[in-house]
Amino acid sequence: MKFTLEYKADNSRARAGVLSTDHGDIHTPIFMPVGTAATVKGVFHRDLKSEVKAEIILGNTYHLYLRPGLDILHRAGGLHKFSAWDKPILTDSGGFQVFSLADCRKITEEGCKFSSHIDGSKHLFTPENVIDTQRIIGADIMMAFDECPPAMAERSYAEKSLALTHRWLKRCYNHYEQTEPLYGHFQALFPIVQGCVFRDLRSESAKYVSDFDAKGYAIGGLAVGEPAEQMYEMIEVVNEVLPTDRPRYLMGVGTPANILEAIDRGVDMFDCVMPTRNGRNGMLFTWNGTMNMRNKKWEDDFTPIDSTSNSFASRQYTKAYLRHLNISGEMLAAQIASMHNLAFYLELVSVAREKIIDGTFKQWKDGIVNQLSQRL
RNA sequence: GGGGAGAUACCAAAGUGGCCAACUGGGGCAGACUGUAAAUCUGCUGGCGUACGCCUUCGUAAGUUCGAAUCUUGCUCUCCCCA
Numbered sequence: 001m002k003f004t005l006e007y008k009a010d011n012s013r014a015r016a017g018v019l020s021t022d023h024g025d026i027h028t029p030i031f032m033p034v035g036t037a038a039t040v041k042g043v044f045h046r047d048l049k050s051e052v053k054a055e056i057i058l059g060n061t062y063h064l065y066l067r068p069g070l071d072i073l074h075r076a077g078g079l080h081k082f083s084a085w086d087k088p089i090l091t092d093s094g095g096f097q098v099f100s101l102a103d104c105r106k107i108t109e110e111g112c113k114f115s116s117h118i119d120g121s122k123h124l125f126t127p128e129n130v131i132d133t134q135r136i137i138g139a140d141i142m143m144a145f146d147e148c149p150p151a152m153a154e155r156s157y158a159e160k161s162l163a164l165t166h167r168w169l170k171r172c173y174n175h176y177e178q179t180e181p182l183y184g185h186f187q188a189l190f191p192i193v194q195g196c197v198f199r200d201l202r203s204e205s206a207k208y209v210s211d212f213d214a215k216g217y218a219i220g221g222l223a224v225g226e227p228a229e230q231m232y233e234m235i236e237v238v239n240e241v242l243p244t245d246r247p248r249y250l251m252g253v254g255t256p257a258n259i260l261e262a263i264d265r266g267v268d269m270f271d272c273v274m275p276t277r278n279g280r281n282g283m284l285f286t287w288n289g290t291m292n293m294r295n296k297k298w299e300d301d302f303t304p305i306d307s308t309s310n311s312f313a314s315r316q317y318t319k320a321y322l323r324h325l326n327i328s329g330e331m332l333a334a335q336i337a338s339m340h341n342l343a344f345y346l347e348l349v350s351v352a353r354e355k356i357i358d359g360t361f362k363q364w365k366d367g368i369v370n371q372l373s374q375r376l
Numbered sequence: 377g378g379g380g381a382g383a384u385a386c387c388a389a390a391g392u393g394g395c396c397a398a399c400u401g402g403g404g405c406a407g408a409c410u411g412u413a414a415a416u417c418u419g420c421u422g423g424c425g426u427a428c429g430c431c432u433u434c435g436u437a438a439g440u441u442c443g444a445a446u447c448u449u450g451c452u453c454u455c456c457c458c459a
Contacts, residue, residue, distance in 0.1 A: 036412050058411075096411045104413095117413035148411075192411090223410045252411035273412045280415045281408085296405070327404090334415045 001140075001188050001215045003247050008359030013239065013266035016356040019216070019247050021140045022185035023080065023088040026055045028247060028268035029352055031259065031345040032090060034276060036060040037067070038083045041276050042331070042338040045085050051311045052342040053350070056087060056140070058271050061133050062094035062125075066116050070136050078138025078183045090271070091139035093130045093172075095192065095220070096252070099148035107147060109164070127171035131179060131189070138183045143218060143251075144172040146192040151225030158196040165194045166208050173212055188215035190249060196221060197230050199237050206241035216247040219267070223253045232261050239266040256285055256348055257369045263352050264365055270349070275341030280334040282326045285344050289374025291319075293337065298323040305336070311343040 005017040019026040035057045048054040076082035105114035111126030127145045134142035146165040176189045191209035195201030249269035284291040301319040313336040325333035355361040
């Protein structure tokens with residue numbers, strides 16, 4: 001796995017690069033559609049390639065471990081084969097579930113005990129077995145097992161949590177180095193920076209993870225409820241420390257404006273459920289702002305959903321039709337919106353990349369962020 | 377022609393003397409959603425008011441009562457059964 005950077009000097013930290021994997025090149029900055037349970041909900045792989053122009057998608061260790069389970073994934077020959085996706089895959093380690101399933105889990109030094117949300121059965125994730133699971137899934141990029149504390153975490157908790165995440169990272173790395181890929185393609189392991197909203201903890205964490213010679217680094221624990229400005233500040237602090245010649249992945253972020261601001265601060269990779277989840281719930285992202293497709297004002301708007309979209313559905317179907325589908329609870333509404341939103345997100349980062357290479361990113365970004373804040 | 381049942385808000389449907397501006401569901405309107413336990417969740421849905429509240433509503437007209445969607449009578453309409 002190799003990362004090459006190519007960009008003109010600008011008054012921004014934005015970078016354009018290419019991350020080469022055994023399943024193909026990823027042009028950064030990139031947005032990675034979330035495909036938690038071995039599917040980007042509502043979108044065919046064919047359309048992810050031709051319409052959305054996705055270059056890499058996510059999977060989730062927690063969900064895939066529970067269903068279909070490791071035996072099936074292993075016998076299928078890994079997630080690429082199982083789901084018929086031949087481009088890169090990144091898997092989250094289950095660290096985020098350690099946070100989001102707070103009601104039914106217990107964190108110890110060893111790892112995290114949790115109850116399955118499917119059948120209540122008890123399981124244990126450890127830094128070691130999470131690596132094993134991601135080996136079986138066959139992700140091109142595996143994530144370290146971390147704890148993602150809530151936005152309002154106290155300083156004392158943040159320190160304790162960070163120390164645990166660091167100890168877990170060391171164990172992840174040791175186990176990573178002692179194990180081999182199962183399907184013949186290289187698998188990277190990305191460490192995750194934590195530290196809540198404390199500058200010194202973030203800086204310390206960035207230093208700590210930088211000591212591991214990883215192919216890329218992730219910034220976790222942001223966009224969990226803190227103000228956007230605070231998130232941007234943390235990104236700046238962290239990116240001052242992380243190696244410049246490796247990709248930086250901001251986990252779980254975010255709105256189109258969040259992404260542009262993070263690119264401006266040197267982030268290369270993003271993922272977020274917003275384009276798909278919000279899309280399923282009737283929300284569309286466009287260059288001019290967001291639209292709630294359930295709103296009455298679209299009832300008789302017979303113009304295309306978005307005539308400039310890469311998604312054929314957004315060019316062919318009208319707003320009035322999509323509103324009707326949403327109001328009627330038709331599954332096609334979710335499919336159209338998911339494809340549209342993902343295509344927009346990918347176009348957003350693709351145009352950002354062009355502007356970075358032009359050396360005109362900063363100026364362009366400021367104008368677009370203003371435009372994106374609209375509510376249509 | 378004879379007998380029976382019923383009319384409640386956009387729809388359906390509870391309520392059968394005061395705790396009823398009226399349960400609940402649907403529909404409608406709006407909002408939320410950031411490493412997906414989410415095709416989910418929340419709020420509003422007679423009028424005016426931020427609110428205490430006030431006003432007008434349970435087919436229609438009259439009546440009983442301190443008080444009526446609820447009881448009585450007339451009328452109108454609907455449905456079912458028998459001829």
